[in-house]
Amino acid sequence: MRLVLKGLTLINPDQKLNSKSDLLIEDGKIKKIGDLTKEELKDAEILELEGKYCAPGFFDMHIHLREPGREDEETVVTGSNAAAAGGFTGVACMPNTDPTTDSAEVVRFIKEKAKNHLVDVFPIGAASVDRKGESLAPIAEMFDAGAVAFSDDGVAIKTASLLRSVMEYSLMYDAPIIEHCEDESLADGHMNEGETSTFLGLPGIPTVAEDLTVMRDIIMAEYTGARVHIAHISSKNAVDLVRQGKKKGIKVTAEVAPHHFTLSEESLKGYNTNFKMNPPLRTRDDVEAMIEGLKDGTIDCIASDHAPHSIEEKEMEFIYAPNGILGLETQIGLACTELLHKKHLTLDQLVEKMAVNPRKILNIEVPKIAEGENANLTIFDPNEIWTVDISKFKSKSKNSPFDKKLLTGKSVAVINNSQLYFEGNFRKI
Amino acid sequence: MPLSSRHLLGLAGVPKEDIQLILDTAVTFREVLERPIKKVPTLQGKTVVNLFFENSTRTRISFELAQKRLSADTVNFSTSTSSTKKGETFKDTVRNIEAMKIDMIVVRHQSAGVPQFLTQISNAHIINAGDGRHEHPTQALLDMYSIKERLGKLAGLKVCIVGDVAHSRVALSNIFGLKAMGADVSVCGPPTLIPKGIESIGVKVIHDIDKAIAEHDVLNVLRIQLERKAGSSIPTTREYHNYFGITADRIEKNNKDVVILHPGPINRGVEISSEVADGPYQVILDQVTNGVAIRMAVLYLLGTMNN
Numbered sequence: 001m002r003l004v005l006k007g008l009t010l011i012n013p014d015q016k017l018n019s020k021s022d023l024l025i026e027d028g029k030i031k032k033i034g035d036l037t038k039e040e041l042k043d044a045e046i047l048e049l050e051g052k053y054c055a056p057g058f059f060d061m062h063i064h065l066r067e068p069g070r071e072d073e074e075t076v077v078t079g080s081n082a083a084a085a086g087g088f089t090g091v092a093c094m095p096n097t098d099p100t101t102d103s104a105e106v107v108r109f110i111k112e113k114a115k116n117h118l119v120d121v122f123p124i125g126a127a128s129v130d131r132k133g134e135s136l137a138p139i140a141e142m143f144d145a146g147a148v149a150f151s152d153d154g155v156a157i158k159t160a161s162l163l164r165s166v167m168e169y170s171l172m173y174d175a176p177i178i179e180h181c182e183d184e185s186l187a188d189g190h191m192n193e194g195e196t197s198t199f200l201g202l203p204g205i206p207t208v209a210e211d212l213t214v215m216r217d218i219i220m221a222e223y224t225g226a227r228v229h230i231a232h233i234s235s236k237n238a239v240d241l242v243r244q245g246k247k248k249g250i251k252v253t254a255e256v257a258p259h260h261f262t263l264s265e266e267s268l269k270g271y272n273t274n275f276k277m278n279p280p281l282r283t284r285d286d287v288e289a290m291i292e293g294l295k296d297g298t299i300d301c302i303a304s305d306h307a308p309h310s311i312e313e314k315e316m317e318f319i320y321a322p323n324g325i326l327g328l329e330t331q332i333g334l335a336c337t338e339l340l341h342k343k344h345l346t347l348d349q350l351v352e353k354m355a356v357n358p359r360k361i362l363n364i365e366v367p368k369i370a371e372g373e374n375a376n377l378t379i380f381d382p383n384e385i386w387t388v389d390i391s392k393f394k395s396k397s398k399n400s401p402f403d404k405k406l407l408t409g410k411s412v413a414v415i416n417n418s419q420l421y422f423e424g425n426f427r428k429i
Numbered sequence: 430m431p432l433s434s435r436h437l438l439g440l441a442g443v444p445k446e447d448i449q450l451i452l453d454t455a456v457t458f459r460e461v462l463e464r465p466i467k468k469v470p471t472l473q474g475k476t477v478v479n480l481f482f483e484n485s486t487r488t489r490i491s492f493e494l495a496q497k498r499l500s501a502d503t504v505n506f507s508t509s510t511s512s513t514k515k516g517e518t519f520k521d522t523v524r525n526i527e528a529m530k531i532d533m534i535v536v537r538h539q540s541a542g543v544p545q546f547l548t549q550i551s552n553a554h555i556i557n558a559g560d561g562r563h564e565h566p567t568q569a570l571l572d573m574y575s576i577k578e579r580l581g582k583l584a585g586l587k588v589c590i591v592g593d594v595a596h597s598r599v600a601l602s603n604i605f606g607l608k609a610m611g612a613d614v615s616v617c618g619p620p621t622l623i624p625k626g627i628e629s630i631g632v633k634v635i636h637d638i639d640k641a642i643a644e645h646d647v648l649n650v651l652r653i654q655l656e657r658k659a660g661s662s663i664p665t666t667r668e669y670h671n672y673f674g675i676t677a678d679r680i681e682k683n684n685k686d687v688v689i690l691h692p693g694p695i696n697r698g699v700e701i702s703s704e705v706a707d708g709p710y711q712v713i714l715d716q717v718t719n720g721v722a723i724r725m726a727v728l729y730l731l732g733t734m735n736n
Contacts, residue, residue: 193625194625194626195625195626195629195630197624197625197626198601198624198625198626198627198629198630199441199601199629200542200563201541201560201562201564201598201601202541202542202561202562202563203561206625270545271541271542271545271546312518312520315518315520316518316519316520317519317538317539317540317542317543317546318540318541318542318543319539319540319541319561320519320540
């Protein structure tokens, strides 16, 4: 079938592309860019998208699909649906499943579940067996089965010696090691440590728990020559450490989650468990440092840390509630509202951090907007004003602190794998 | 004038007038406790549930006695297993108890914020009997009552909270309450027992116990939790006693007029010596008696409120 997208501004900083043009898509491929003839418009489905932007499909490199293990909270399919609804054509999912994604079998299982979906799902394999930090997981086998990176996400790789092994082993594949940076011995808490935790009587997790591990990992990356990617960076000092590391030429990259450039620990007053996540919400100073890091390129990309949890698990006494919030379906809105419209990032930078850089970090080809290429596109309206409504989420879970929040910026449609997601429905194109 | 809130979740943000009202009301009930028949019919027909998710002897007995002396019907629910392990969620437990038609819930829990959470899932009046290391408002109220009983006032007094401030629920409630009443509050202990950023709520931090005794009218001495002694906060209880313990020598040397409070249970020879615990400076057993009167006052004021 033929699909015509009219009135779009095409934007891809990776191709230095920024121009207004119509698009003709035929059988899932970009057939023509530019003015379309009557002949070409004939029998085509036409979407009027005046004022909207079209970028390479957005990519979220840090999400949790709860399959296998907790299919009541999210499955590969429902998580992929949420990704499409949120404006993403690709995701990388973390290995803290049950059983752990620490074998080629589980990697293949997830890939199999994701087959035929609009959204490309790239599993991240565990760095150690069962993420216990004791012995190397079968990194080569998982890589060959389709894993794109390795991580013990949820915890940092336990010991420096195992970290060294993982990093050295990963060199064979140039695969990044993604680290949840937290020194376990300092992390016996439920929110950021400081004035607010003292006021609320909640045990705190100090920023040094993050900083120390970021430092260890960067130093180890320098020593081994491996690539380390700092997941969900949240502390000001950690951003500084990454900045210094990059300056020295060490192969370190970093991502930040929307809640860490949007919310501060003040939100915890009231003990709403939808504000409980790890790393915890930090101070206003830290939030500003995240924005600064995004602006100067220290932080390479935005990733949601989409973490579905059941209602009954979140509606719990604060110290017993699990960490994490949904992210896929609010990410573009938060990024546009907090970064683009507040003039911290340009549209080009936003696309870099949400479509280009995550793929580069994971060695995945960045889709091109060019004739003859597969159409892998996110069409979004940075100016659409909408109200978050968790009851409309495609995710199986509802744990978002952003319900009822007014946001400016929304995905309009995504196209990939010869499928279109538009106005709430998937269609073959 | 009724209280401005239908719950007692903590003393943070509670207006001075409310605290004054509770302290004044407690005077009447304190008098009842001296009568041969220590019972009034005030809360007849009201049902109070004591929901204790953490071990407690004195606080639970004190609340229960207060309820009985007000003629309320009381039910105790005690468990030290967390709801996550038990299978039933906390919310379901509360909903079930609520369905039995109750008026008030007195709650103690390991997690800060549980009393606030209860207000969202129950229509009962909620009284916080200690949530995590957050607040224990009735303890602070009885401390204030006892100080006032001994020294005649609260405003302008200098009070120092000594010891394990970081893990204490008593410290925060005392700080909020005393400051609302116009007292000047400090905390004293080794830095490992002082929580980060406590200065931001308007208290001074000192690490010298002699100075603490010399410069304050009242010391509220917190319990050192012995199970923590092997931890990283203090090396040994002996060292703690030598550097921060309240002894008769220290009092005699620095300030003979100081009043000593302790929320109990006391560790003799650790945070306080026996001479002090039994001596003329302390009001420790008065605190216990006053506790019943304070809890009667709180139960009465909330239980007779028009909803």
